[in-house]
Amino acid sequence: MKRLAAGLLCMLTVGMVGPAGAASSPSDEPSQERWSLKGRMLKAAAPKRAAAPSGFLPSEIECTVRGRPDNLNLDCDDPVFESPNNEPDIEVDPKDPDHMIASSNDYESCCDEFYTTFNGGRTWTTGDMSAEDPNRIGSDPVTVFDPVSGNAIHASLNFLITEEGLGDDGDVVVSLSKDGGLTWGDPVVVGEGIGDDDDPLQIFNDKEWIVTDTNPDSPYYGRTYLTWTAFRSRLGVYTESPIFEAHSDDGGVTWTEPQEISGSDPTCTYQETGRGRQCDEDQFSVPTVGPDGTLYVAFENAQHEAAWEAGEVFESQYMVVRSTDGGESFSGPVSVVDLEDGTRDYPVNVNDRQTLTDYQIRVNSAGNIVASPANGKLYIVFSDNRDGVHDADRPVTDTNVYMMTSKDGIHWRGPLDVADRPGDQWFPWAEVNPANGEVGVIYHDRPVPRGSSYATTLSEGRPGHWRHDVITSERSHPRNSLYFRARVKGCFKCATFHGDYIGLDYGSDGSANLAWTDMSRLIEFEDTIGYTENIFFSRR
Numbered sequence: 083m084k085r086l087a088a089g090l091l092c093m094l095t096v097g098m099v100g101p102a103g104a105a106s107s108p109s110d111e112p113s114q115e116r117w118s119l120k121g122r123m124l125k126a127a128a129p130k131r132a133a134a135p136s137g138f139l140p141s142e143i144e145c146t147v148r149g150r151p152d153n154l155n156l157d158c159d160d161p162v163f164e165s166p167n168n169e170p171d172i173e174v175d176p177k178d179p180d181h182m183i184a185s186s187n188d189y190e191s192c193c194d195e196f197y198t199t200f201n202g203g204r205t206w207t208t209g210d211m212s213a214e215d216p217n218r219i220g221s222d223p224v225t226v227f228d229p230v231s232g233n234a235i236h237a238s239l240n241f242l243i244t245e246e247g248l249g250d251d252g253d254v255v256v257s258l259s260k261d262g263g264l265t266w267g268d269p270v271v272v273g274e275g276i277g278d279d280d281d282p283l284q285i286f287n288d289k290e291w292i293v294t295d296t297n298p299d300s301p302y303y304g305r306t307y308l309t310w311t312a313f314r315s316r317l318g319v320y321t322e323s324p325i326f327e328a329h330s331d332d333g334g335v336t337w338t339e340p341q342e343i344s345g346s347d348p349t350c351t352y353q354e355t356g357r358g359r360q361c362d363e364d365q366f367s368v369p370t371v372g373p374d375g376t377l378y379v380a381f382e383n384a385q386h387e388a389a390w391e392a393g394e395v396f397e398s399q400y401m402v403v404r405s406t407d408g409g410e411s412f413s414g415p416v417s418v419v420d421l422e423d424g425t426r427d428y429p430v431n432v433n434d435r436q437t438l439t440d441y442q443i444r445v446n447s448a449g450n451i452v453a454s455p456a457n458g459k460l461y462i463v464f465s466d467n468r469d470g471v472h473d474a475d476r477p478v479t480d481t482n483v484y485m486m487t488s489k490d491g492i493h494w495r496g497p498l499d500v501a502d503r504p505g506d507q508w509f510p511w512a513e514v515n516p517a518n519g520e521v522g523v524i525y526h527d528r529p530v531p532r533g534s535s536y537a538t539t540l541s542e543g544r545p546g547h548w549r550h551d552v553i554t555s556e557r558s559h560p561r562n563s564l565y566f567r568a569r570v571k572g573c574f575k576c577a578t579f580h581g582d583y584i585g586l587d588y589g590s591d592g593s594a595n596l597a598w599t600d601m602s603r604l605i606e607f608e609d610t611i612g613y614t615e616n617i618f619f620s621r622r
Contacts, residue, residue, distance in 0.1 A: 139192065139216045141257070141266035143209040151203030151621040153555040155603070156184060157195070159208060164605045165190040166565045166615035169581030170597035171224040175262075176296045179589025183234055183263040184597045185211070185223035186617045187581060189565070193220035194238050195617075198263035203595065203621050212257045212266040214240045222582075225263075226294045230304030231333025234259040237292040237308055240269060250278040252286035254310050256334045272308055272328050272337045279318035286313045287326075289582075293369045297455065300375035302408040306330045308337070309367040309379050321355045324362040325381050327369070329409045343379060343403055345414045350385040352395075361385060361401060361415050366448035372458035377405040378491050380418070380451035380462055389420040391473045397424035398447060400462055404491045418494045419486050422468035423447040428477055431578055432568045438506050439470075439479045440532045442568040442576035443560050448583075449483075449510040456519055462486040463500065463510040463523055483510045483525050485545055498545040505529040507539070509584050517592030520544060524586040524596050527552070534561045538584070538598045540622065553620050558601035564612030575612055577601070594622040 145158040157167050167186040175181035180202040188195035194211040213220055218240045225236045236259070241252040252275035257266040277284040290310035295302045306329060313323045325344040328337045342362075350361040367381035382398040390397050401415040428436035428445070435444040449463035463485050470480035484497035500523050501507040510525040520542055527539040535557035541548045563577035570576070584598040600618040604611065 137215055138268040139213040139218075141196070141209055141212040143207055143264065145208055147197075147206040147208060148204065151619060153553070154203065154619045155600070155616050156197045156206050156208060156597075156619050157616045159188070159195065159210075160190040163190070163607065164564070164603070164614045167195055167617050168579070168599040168615045169221070169223065169583060170585050170599065170617045171583075172585040172587050172595055172597040172619070173225045173227060174587045174589045174595055175227045176229055176590060177227075179591040179593055181262060182587075182595055183225045183227075183236075184585070184617065184619065185225055185236060187221050187223065192216070192218065194223035194236070196225075196236065196263060196266070197617070197619075200262065202593070203619055206619075207264060211236060211238065212269055214253065214255060214269050214271070218242055222288070222290060224290070224292050226292050226306060227296070228294050228304055228306055228333045229296055232260065233333035234263045235292065235294070235306055235334040236266060237290050238269075239287060239290065241275060241286070244278055246280070248278040248280065249286060251275045252288065254287045254290045254308065256292075256308070258334050270334060270337070273310055273312070273326060273340050279315065282316060284313075284315045284318075286315075287311065288313055289366055291368045293371055295371045295375060297371070297373050297375070300371070300373065302371075302375045304331065305408055306334060307369045307371070307377055307409055309343070309369050311365050311367060322362040323364055324360075325364050325367045325379065327379065327409060327412075338409070343412045344381065344383070344401070345403060345412065347401070347415045347417060349388070349399060349417045350383060351387045352385040364401075366446065368450040370451050370453045370460070372453040372460075373455055374458060375406075375408065376458070376491070377409055378451055378453060378460060379403050379412075382421070382448055383415070386417065386420060390424060391426075394424040394426040394473060397421060397427070400464060400486070402451065402462075402491050416492055416494075418462060419464075419497055421447050421464060422466040422472050424473075426474055426477060427467045427472040428479060432570050433578055435578070438481065438508070438528070440534075440573075441560055442570070442573050442578045443580050444578060444582075445481075445508050446582060450512060452512050452514055454514045454519060455516050458489070460488040460491055461512050461514070461521055463512040465508045465510055465525070469502070479506050480504070480531065481506045481508050483507045483523060483541075485512070485521075485523075487545060500541055500548060501525060501527065501539065501550070503529060505531050505533060509582075511584060511586050513586050513588050515542070515588045515592055515594070516590055517588070522586055522588065522594055524553075524584055524598065526584065526598070535559050538596075538600070540586070540594060540596060542594070551622070553596055553622070554598075554600065554602070554618070556602035559613045560601055562612050563601065564605050564607060564610065564614045577615075580615055596620050596622070
């Protein structure tokens with residue numbers, strides 16, 4: 083216990099290390115903010131779990147949360163030190179709207195935290211996810227239910243931390259649960275990582291996402307698709323980051339050989355090392371499946387030079403590829419929309435990552451793609467700074483949430499406003515309500531320009547007709563953080579990291595289930611005080 087306390091105190095006073103290397107865009111690099119804190123915490127504390135005989139680190143149930151499913155704090159595993167949790171995903175069992183699994187980055191343990199409920203969010207069993215071995219760290223959590231095998235499939239990154247603090251051998255893995263999300267088995271490696279920044283070749287996999295075809299009428303019913311970014315570098319110098327895909331027909335036990343799917347397009351003109359018009363400088367892929375079994379994968383690409391304003395580089399474009407044969411082959415990418423998120427469009431924080439005005443939290447423009455289960459209509463949400471002061475030496479943010487729509491994945495309409503009002507809105511995530519066909523979008527919301535706190539909002543309806551509901555009962559305070567402190571003049575206690583996304587999923591009964599990173603709990607630790615990061619849940 084004293085070793086952990088000493089490690090935490092060190093992290094509170096020393097602050098965080100910066101990113102390890104360059105990539106094509108400020109928002110595209112694999113993150114070290116998240117693993118530098120977690121790595122130091124783990125080295126400060128004795129391991130709580132022993133490895134299984136086969137070598138992997140098994141999952142472990144830690145505690146139970148009970149309460150009304152409205153602004154319920156799901157974190158109960160570290161009541162003494164209040165270590166942070168962020169980057170939540172939430173998924174609802176398509177066969178049972180009261181059965182859900184949420185997950186998050188957990189800085190008290192090696193691995194992702196899982197939260198499982200069987201009664202609509204009134205009781206949650208929470209614990210540590212399994213890992214490849216006791217020396218690996220997990221992050222970027224996301225879970226799906228496979229209605230055919232009955233498995234819950236949790237996707238994650240598993241990687242090592244070197245003595246120099248570098249992320250090493252960044253694998254994409256899945257852990258399977260056969261009891262609805264209470265125990266999780268030996269992780270299956272889907273995409274293998276290689277090396278670190280000091281090696282002649284590094285492949286560090288990042289930002290995986292997963293989806294299962296849950297439509298019984300689909301020819302690929304029960305097939306699970308996993309996509310991710312493969313960051314490649316040589317001796318620490320970035321070369322490319324294409325999107326990869328693999329799929330499984332047996333509940334995540336076995337997977338196809340990973341294949342590169344981001345393709346080539348005339349808009350991908352900037353080439354770090356590639357040839358022709360390869361769209362290989364990408365990040366933030368998300369797959370979705372239409373009711374006819376068509377697979378769509380959306381991702382951000384930073385190679386469309388024609389969209390870059392004078393004096394800046396690496397503005398993103400959203401692109402979509404699709405497969406009509408269950409992921410066996412893919413179309414070329416379609417350019418959907420250009421974003422205002424380049425090198426002179428956002429302020430940057432102490433770690434040279436894009437942030438919001440008067441904040442230090444790292445932000446990105448990405449959202450997701452989702453297909454309506456009823457008619458297959460597609461929706462992409464994102465946020466950017468097109469309404470703020472951009473293309474400037476000193477940008478000022480007024481980020482808003484926007485939507486693109488399509489009936490076929492080829493022709494797109496938009497951008498359409500979802501949340502266009504003063505202040506900043508970021509980290510949007512969209513889902514379609516299967517009960518009424520409406521779209522829901524969750525996002526963080528700072529409605530006062532340069533305000534010190536933020537809320538979390540759910541917008542529901544259709545383009546042009548939105549209802550906005552602030553779901554948080556207390557505001558979050560990223561300028562007075564206990565962890566991830568920037569330690570810069572005027573923003574000493576500002577958090578530099580609060581995850582990269584938040585979550586929403588609808589049940590078959592039409593219930594909206596929301597999970598977000600909340601910073602409303604003021605904690606005193608040793609001689610310092612600040613707001614920690616927790617995963618909160620609400621059902622609407």
